Every structure is written in C-alpha cells, then in structure tokens.
Amino acid sequence: MYTVRDNQDKVRVRVLQGESRFARNNLFLGELNIDVPKGPRGSEAVDVTYTYDINSLLEVEVKVVSTGLTQKMIIKGQDNQMTDDEIQKRMEELSYLKIQPRDLEENRLVLLRAERMYEEALGDRRKELDRYITVFEAALKKGKKRGDRGGQRGIERDPGRRG
Structure with a gap:
C-alpha cells in the first residue's frame, strides 16, 4: 500500500x-x-x-x-x-x-548477483537482465517464497550462451 x-x-x-x-x-x-x-x-x-x-x-x-x-x-x-x-x-x-520472501537469504543472493551482473552487462544482455530482475522482484512482492524461477534462470544463465 x-x-x-x-x-x-x-x-x-x-x-x-x-x-x-x-x-x-x-x-x-x-x-x-x-x-x-x-x-x-x-x-x-x-x-x-x-x-x-x-x-x-x-x-x-x-x-x-x-x-x-x-x-x-x-x-x-x-x-x-x-x-x-x-x-x-x-x-x-x-x-x-512472517519472513518476507525478499528477506530470505536465497532471494537476497539472487538479487545481489543480478545487480552485479546488470552493472557489468552491456546492450541486449543488460536489457534482458533488467526484465528478469523486474519479473523476479514482482514475484517476491506477490509473496512467492522463491521468486520467479524463470526470472532466476534468466539471471543466472551464462551471458555468453544464447537461448
């Protein structure tokens, strides 16, 4: 609210x-x-x-x-x-x-890693990471304990690999 x-x-x-x-x-x-x-x-x-x-x-x-x-x-x-x-x-x-999903250690680590990767990324990968981070954070705000798995996979995938 x-x-x-x-x-x-x-x-x-x-x-x-x-x-x-x-x-x-x-x-x-x-x-x-x-x-x-x-x-x-x-x-x-x-x-x-x-x-x-x-x-x-x-x-x-x-x-x-x-x-x-x-x-x-x-x-x-x-x-x-x-x-x-x-x-x-x-x-x-x-x-x-009462532990909020965004406060769970696993989710904090995913977001910290994603922020670091975003800062180092360029071009399309940076845009892609921004989308995945947004999806992951939205899932956490909705109360999903483990965020959005697709968003997490997108964050964690090898940036040199396509698809």
Missing part, C-alpha cells in the same frame, strides 16, 4: 472478512492507523502481513517501509478463550511465518 495524497501523514488499514467485491458487503473486523513521513504521493509504502492461526487468531502487522515503524493488532474469533499470555506465546511461535 502506498500513500495516495501529497503530504499524507497516516495510512489507514481496514481489516475486513468476506468474499464480496464491495468492502461495504464484508464484515468489518478492525482497523489500524499508522504514521508515515510526509512526502509526495506514492513516496511512502506500508507492508501489511496477516498471520492466521487455527485457534481463530488473526494478527495484522503494518510496517512503514522507510522507517520500520510497526503496529500490530490481534483479532480473536468469538469462540477463542485464550488468555492474553497464551495469545502472545502463540504469536511468537508463528513468527517464523
């Missing part, structure tokens, strides 16, 4: 449950408002991570990309009888699930 107005200083994340195309037809579960640095529209982004547990716990975490500021909210299902301490312990147990 990105800011939509110049000098916007907050981002509101509304949490809804439902399948309707229209937000008004879904069940409102809660909302988080997080401060962001003012700037031109689109210059600030927030990452939203949802962690759901079989005990009807939903943790919503909102993080401002530029500052690292984070806010969390836990929503309990009606049937959930867990204490606050039990909920906290369970969320800590699930924290390993």
